[in-house]
Amino acid sequence: MEGKCLARLQHSSSQSPAMEDLRKLNEFVATLSYGKDLFPSTRSLLTYSFGNRSISELFRSVMVDSQHITECKEISKALCDAAVEAVDSLLLQSEPPRLKSQFPEQLSFFWEVYRIEGIPDLLQPDSLSSLEATLGKISHLVQTAGFDRSILQSLPVEFLLLLNVEPCVPCGQKVTDAGLPHFLKDISHHNMPLEQKTEENYSSMQCYIRRLEKELEKIAAGEIDSGSVKELSEVKFDDRLPFQDATRLGARLTSALDTLERSVEVGSAFCSLLENFFSMLTEDAKVGGKHDVH
Incomplete structure (x- = not known):
């Protein structure tokens, strides 16, 4: 077992930066699907997977090599689906305490994924439409009378401005x-x-x-x-x-x-x-x- 771990580390260290970033993206998607419960929050999973780097930064790094574009498209679709589903499921919640505690976290994850929209030739039209539709739902909710906007204060300024908040x-x-x-x-x-x-x-x-x-x-x-x-x-x-x-x-x-x-x-x-x-x-x-x- 120890030998296998060492070999894996050596193989990882010999990979190009693009290949290493591609591995991180794949592992993040897999963990998001099957191991998310191991982490206290999506933000902690993002930090564990990418450190201070953004998802869009990793995609840009990988797509420098054209042979990875197809795989990047598949990963980006999986991420868009996950981000949209997370927000949609939360919007269906009728319990205010749950909304207040989880809404900023899920919006933070959605924003991380939404930012890849600006990468040329990455997202398919259906993913772009899905992200924009979800952004519209979020914007409508936060503009609703009585919505407690104080729960949004931890979100990036750029995202808040996009929501007209x-x-x-x-x-x-x-x-x-x-x-x-x-x-x-x-x-x-x-x-x-x-x-x-x-x-x-x-x-x-x-x-x-x-x-x-x-x-x-x-x-x-x-x-x-x-x-x-x-x-x-x-x-x-x-x-x-x-x-x-x-x-x-x-x-x-x-x-x-x-x-x-x-x-x-x-x-x-x-x-x-x-x-x-x-x-x-x-x-x-x-x-x-x-x-x-x-």
């Missing part, structure tokens, strides 16, 4: 205005109307997240504005970043280190940004983030 900022959340860059200073922290998804309707936290995402996109494209990075490094919040946003952005920040222009000015600004970002994380997110950096 403006998260309520807790009364205790305050932002230290000293040092806020100009793009955050005039944003109100009070509850805002659900009218248009324009930047003036975003909370300061959301504005920071969106601005950071844009800067990371520029860095990935080989562009960097040290002035903008410096502004972001000076933002201070009393509250912590939502865990999923922190995980996603933390992974992108650490990967940006590989493409960053190595000048003293840029390096200093980016290090300040990274240090400031880590100060906004929860303890759980810090553990994962430090692991990524090392």
Whole structure:
């Protein structure tokens, strides 16, 4: 038995990154179907299977090799079916406590799967239609009068905006205005109307997240504005970043280190940004983030 385990590990370590990611996707689908009860939540299964990486990131890695496209299509269909079924079964529940406890988790999983919609040539039309129809059901539910939107606050900001939901900022959340860059200073922290998804309707936290995402996109494209990075490094919040946003952005920040222009000015600004970002994380997110950096 020990010899077989060793051989399996050696075989795994010799695989290409694409093959390794394909194996992870296949194992995740299998566990989702037959071993999900071994994990306390779908989120814990996702973390166990992929760490801080997203499902879409793994698919993009695998599909670099065209010979895996057919298998990726099969896996993506299985994931779409599972995500849609999980949400549909929950929507049929008539017990509010169950909905309140499980809804964020299932929506989180649905969002992970929904994000693969943007990968060219992956999803079949029926899967795309199914995802969009389910998104419509979710959006309709959360817009229903009397729905407790506070249960959605752990979800990524990008997903909430897609659902036309403006998260309520807790009364205790305050932002230290000293040092806020100009793009955050005039944003109100009070509850805002659900009218248009324009930047003036975003909370300061959301504005920071969106601005950071844009800067990371520029860095990935080989562009960097040290002035903008410096502004972001000076933002201070009393509250912590939502865990999923922190995980996603933390992974992108650490990967940006590989493409960053190595000048003293840029390096200093980016290090300040990274240090400031880590100060906004929860303890759980810090553990994962430090692991990524090392």
